[in-house]
Amino acid sequence: MSDAGVVRLLVFRVGGLLCAAEAERVREILPRLATTRIPGAPPAVAGLVNVRGTLVTVVEGWRALRQPEPPASNGTQGGTTVLLEVGAGRKVLGFTVDEVVDLLAADAAALERRAALPGVDPTLVRAVGRRAGQLFVVLDTDALLTPILSS
Amino acid sequence: MDLSQYAELFLAESREHLSACNQLLLEWERHPAGLTPVSGLFRAVHTVKGMAATMGYARVTDLAHRMENLLDVQRRGAHPATDELLQLLFRARDALERAVELSVVGRERELDVAAIVADLEQAAARMAPARPGERPVPSPEPTEPEPEAAGRLVQVTLRPEAPLKGGRAVLVLKRAQALGAVHAVTPPVTAFEADEFDGRFSFRLDATAAAEQIEAALKAAGDVAHVTVGGAEAGGPAPEPGATPGDAGAVGGGPSRHIRVDLRRLDGLMDLIGELITVRGRLNQLAAERRDPAVDDVAIQVSRLSSDLQAEILQARMTPVWQVFDRFPRLVRDVARELGKQVAFRVEGKEIELDRAILDELGDPLMHLLRNAVDHGIEPPAERRRRGKPPEGEVVLTAQRERASVTITVADDGRGVDRRKILERAQREGVVDAHADALTDEQLLRVLARPGFSTAEAVTSVSGRGVGIDVAMTRIRALGGTIEIRSELGKGTTFVLRLPVTLAIVRAIMASVGPERYALPLTYVAETVEFGAVTTTMVEGREAIVLRDHVVPLVHLRRLLGVTSDRAPARAPIIVLELGDRRAGVVVDGMLGQQEIVVKGFDAPQGTLPVFSGATIMGDGVPALILDAAGLV
Structure with missing residues (x-):
């Protein structure tokens, strides 16, 4: 698995979008946690959560990726928070997803280098992959999340 | 093998020794005829030299060596200190500090120590009137930091199968340093990394411990096959008799009840205990709902234990203020000297403790306030005499514990703030009402703390532009503290800083x-x-x-x-x-x-x-x- 050219990807669903993030950047997968609103923060920020005594800012996945709001049942109870390491400083940020689908190893070269799938901002996409016949976008999590953190 | 992980430790320990040097030099300066500070100085410089040699910092080693020589000559000759000698030693100490700081960040090459080294050499030569039978102090080539063979020869062979031999060898040296100063490491530490390093090396160790003890201590580093400990080599300067464990100046000597802990570790513990206390709250709620005496019992015990644990962890973060205050006597002396003023500086409440995170932030604000006190507060000796004051002014730095806060005061017996002058200016600049007829302490502080506000007639190089109070105030507030001023014309000014004991x-x-x-x-x-x-x-x-x-x-x-x-x-x-x-x-x-x-x-x-x-x-x-x-x- 650790061979060069192989990347491990965490595949998850946000609204109608199948996405993936590099597993190496995933710190932890947690159920949805109670958030505290941060006044003034961008709308994509769900708020602050408590992860075993450490405060983590959580970004609402569907808002960040401009997906439709999930049904009410998903609003506060359902869903999953993926803790991601972001940027060079590897700051930890939460990212809410509807569900985690799979953890897979992909040949880095096999990821089709394509601009994007329709409906997704191409600057946020590193590559497009295929799983069980379905396409997924490998998110550039740094490009997606760093602008949300100040400085 | 990367020595940089030891660089931090080297830096921290060197700073302690250099800080001790300052205290000792100041003491010596007050009583130039006494020789008691000399042994302490010698030991501190000697320890820095040993550590620097282990790290392969040739220039630090060289400079420390010259200082040590001069001190040795001084001590043997029992000369009282001249002002010239003291100034040279102050300069050399400062140069050594710079050398240490630059070396640990890999900028040793930028150092130019030639001038100070030459001055030290000359001074030593002048003072050593080569008495018959006395061995001249060896002065090594700068490129060869440790040719002198002091201490016992220790030879170490690592197990042939040991991985990372270079790293292991450094660990063995660290163990050796805990016993005494290490020099003449062969091959030099820098060669430990080389492929051809075969795990055999030797060094000289200034330690009084028994050979078995040294052997056992070094073997404890792991992967050590053999250790042989020889006797003391005649010819080198006698090992410093005072450098025994427990001596205040000899950090790392003998068993110690203190260890260094990374502040991040303590922060981690704080986070965890905070979380534990949160969970405890939940447990107490549940216990109250259950009304089960057995559960109640456990909840009460958990409560008590976590409170105790919290108190212990907070205590572990507490650091005595002297760790920051100790650099101030030198600062006050230098500023006073530069301005031609006479200042007696006293520190009270050195042992008062503050959370490390707060203490670390306090150095700068206090430095500004002390500079201000000497520069703007204390009058020149002639003026003081005219006003019927003793020519020597007094600056007192005090720390006091008050329930949940610590009060730090910086007081001078100088000229005080002339409120009338400040009022005029404050009105002119629109800081206070045009018809205000007096300034309260509160308003006075606000005016003084305005960026760029200065009452100094001439802006001096020392403080001057009123920047000091501005900076101090911002910092103190950021720490959740407050700052007050009390000033009486002709009698002096006092700044009172109130700080929480812990930020956490x-x-x-x-x-x-x-x-x-x-x-x-x-x-x-x-x-x-x-x-x-x-x-x-x-x-x-x-x-x-x-x-x-x-x-x-x-x-x-x-x-x-x-x-x-x-x-x-x-x-x-x-x-x-x-x-x-x-x-x-x-x-x-x-x-x-x-x-x-x-x-x-x-x-x-x-x-x-x-x-x-x-x-x-x-x-x-x-x-x-x-x-x-x-x-x-």
Whole structure:
């Protein structure tokens, strides 16, 4: 698995979008946690959560990726928070997803280098992959999340 | 093998020794005829030399060696110190400090120590009138830091199969340093990394421990096959007899009850205990609902244990203030000398402890205040005599513990602040009302702390532009502390700094705003009143209340924080915050009582309103933001 050219990807669903993030950047997968609103923060920020005594800012996945709001049942109870390491400083940020689908190893070269799938901002996409016949976008999590953190 | 991980330790220990050097030099300067400080100085410099040699910092080693030589000559000859010698030693100490700082960041090459080395050499040569039979002190080539063979020869062979031999060898040297100074490491430490390093090396160790003890200590580093410990080599300078374990100057000598702990470790512990206390709250709630005596019992025990644990961890973060104060005697002396003033500097309450995180931030503000005291406070000797004061001024730095806070005062017996002059200026610059006829201490401080405000007739290189108080005030406030001034014309000025003992835990009022909760640290809460019970007025376009003749502008948290859900209550409490002489009334929906909160930082997303100083975790495990008085008032 650790061979060069192989990347491990965490595949998850946000609204109608199948996405993936590099597993190496995933710190932890947690159920949805109670958030505290941060006044003034961008709308994509769900708020602050408590992860075993450490405060983590959580970004609402569907808002960040401009997906439709999930049904009410998903609003506060359902869903999953993926803790991601972001940027060079590897700051930890939460990212809410509807569900985690799979953890897979992909040949880095096999990821089709394509601009994007329709409906997704191409600057946020590193590559497009295929799983069980379905396409997924490998998110550039740094490009997606760093602008949300100040400085 | 990377030596850089030891560089940090080297730096920390060297700084301690160099700080000790300063204290000893100052003591010597006060009593130039006494020779007691010399042994301590010699030991401190000697230890720095040994450590630097191990790290392969040739220039530090060389410089320390020359200083050591000079001190040795001085000690043997029992000469009283001349001012010239003391100034040279001060300079050499400073050069050594720079050498240490540059070496650890890999900029040793930028160092030019030739001039100071030459001066040290000359001074030593002048003072050593080669008495018959006395062996001249060897002076090594700068490129060869340790040709002198002092101490016992220790030869070490690592196991042939040991991995990372270079790293292991460094660990063995660290063990050896715990026993005494290490020199003449062969091959040099820099060669440990080389492929051809075969795990055999030797060094000289200044230690009085038995050979078996040395052998056992070194073998404890692991992967050591053989250790042979030889006798002391004749010919080198006698090992420093005073350098025995337990000596204040000899850090790392013998068994110690103290260890160095990375501050991040302690922060981690704080986080965990904070969480434990949160969970404890939940457990207590559950226990209360269950009404089961057995569960109650466990809950009570957990409560007690976690409180004790919290107290222990807070205690572990406590650091005596001398760790920062110790550099000030030298600072005050240098400033006084530069300005031609005579200043006696006293420090009281050195042993008072503060949270490490606070103490680390205190150095700069105090430095500014002390410089100000010497520069603007203390008069030149002639002026003091004219005013019937002793020519030597006094500056006193005091630390005192008061319940949950520590008070630090910087007091001088100098000329005091001329309020009339300041008032004129303050009026001219529009800082106070044109018809104000006196300045309160509070207003005085505000004027003095204005960036760029200066009363100094001539701006000196020492302080001058009024920048000092400005900086000090900002820093102290950022730490959740307060600063006050008391000044009497002709008698002196005192700055009083009040600081929380720990940043980590504060008492706060919890307030509700719509469905949200916010914490307001009690430090700045003056009082609470009820909205509606007092009349509001408009002052300069802002809604305000009048409290005992003071106009207090209101801040509606609902509006400020953008809380839209449900309606504001008809009668809302107002929390009056006070920061210096500024006030603000914060209108909230309800008060949820007071409690101790554990303050934590968070990565604020862009756009976050600049009114939060952190966040805390409530009893139910959900975070609540902490409002920053400075951002609201």
